[in-house]
Amino acid sequence: MISIFSPALHKQRHQFVIDFVKKNKPRRVADLGCSECRLLKQLRFHREVQLLVGLDTNGAKIKKNMHGLAPLSTDYLQPTYNQLRVELYQGSVTQRDARLRGFDLVTSIELIEHLTLTDLEHFSAVVFGYMTPVSVIISTPNSEFNVLLPGLSGFRHSDHKFEWNRAEFQSWALKVCSDYGYEVEFTGVGEAPQGQQDSVGFCSQIGVFYRLKDRDRCSVLAGSDEENVFSYTLLYSVNYPSLHDNNTLRRVLVSEVLYWAEQLKNRWIEEKSGGRNGDFTRCQTVGSVPMEGKKAACEEKMDGPVNYGGRCDNFFWRNDPNQESGTLNSYVSVPLAVMWSWCPKVRELSESLGNLRHLLMDEPQVKLSQDGSAVLVKYQEQDEEEVSSDLEDSEYSEDSQCSYSVEQEEDWEANV
Incomplete structure (x- = not known):
């Protein structure tokens, strides 16, 4: 069967959610009926989201699919x-769980x-009455569009209990708004051919x-009296690396310090051997975001708050005594202030x-x-080629240095 949509319809639905996230920047997002986690795998790259939750009965x-949500090496x-x-949970959207209350965005893509x-009534009470998210995105098939789908007879999926036309969906949505204190906007994805949009609407409404x-004020009051119910089973949870974590911060900082200490030492050696002039340049971390109008890395002269003079000799030295062992080791000393x-x-x-x-x-x-x-x-005399080679092979080289159930798929869509 030849697809009549480009991009595919399920990709258009996901893109709708992604565009909403880009615009509204919700911090806590839950996808109900996450299935294969396709939508979640895309949303994790939008780092305004701080908590990403998926729920499915399967x-x-x-x-x-949960390991596809693990942090990448980058x-x-x-x-x-x-x-x-x-966080990924196994559970039903007809059951309450206090861990999903008060989210900024809840999505239900081709689920209802x-x-x-009867379960739909429970769904409405749980999502809008108990979870009380700031916003909710719900998509469902528009039965009026079915006449345009080649080879389709009956519902789009064998498990569908109903498929609403636009009036039926809007009637249900407006009742939800009346019962639970929301307002709704209607739209869709999957446009009909030119001249038929008004008569059949979108493929997915x-x-x-x-x-x-x-309702915001009512939710705060109601939330204090709600019993904490935990009916879902946590199957997977992971925290992505963040510089807010002290261990991660230390690891990145140590990497930066070792890299730049080595860089500064090698430049001092080059200057001592006559490979550089006396104007020692300011360091710009490789991989950091360049400021507009500024010179490239290591091109502008030092203008920082601590000025030790133009030449390396003013702040680098060798033969730092190790008082504990009583020995004299050969080091290049790089002041932390520099x-x-x-x-x-x-x-x-x-x-x-x-x-x-x-x-x-x-x-x-x-x-x-x-x-x-x-x-x-440690001070090691090396010629320029050896120093360059060592830097290229090192994990601190400039090239590699680091500044530190999607929805249920319709049978009809499976082949398009």
């Missing part, structure tokens, strides 16, 4: 300050037509519900020079001077 399907290599937690009319402001002043990413992560010293104090990968004021990097 636990086996969730377990089969999430660990380039963590940001954005926070995201993903799989419910009996959509209602976007918004909680009324008067690194904090010159390297924007280090400054951003540490927030203050004192905090930078505190965060590095107990890190085994970082060797500090006796008074904790500088990072000590």
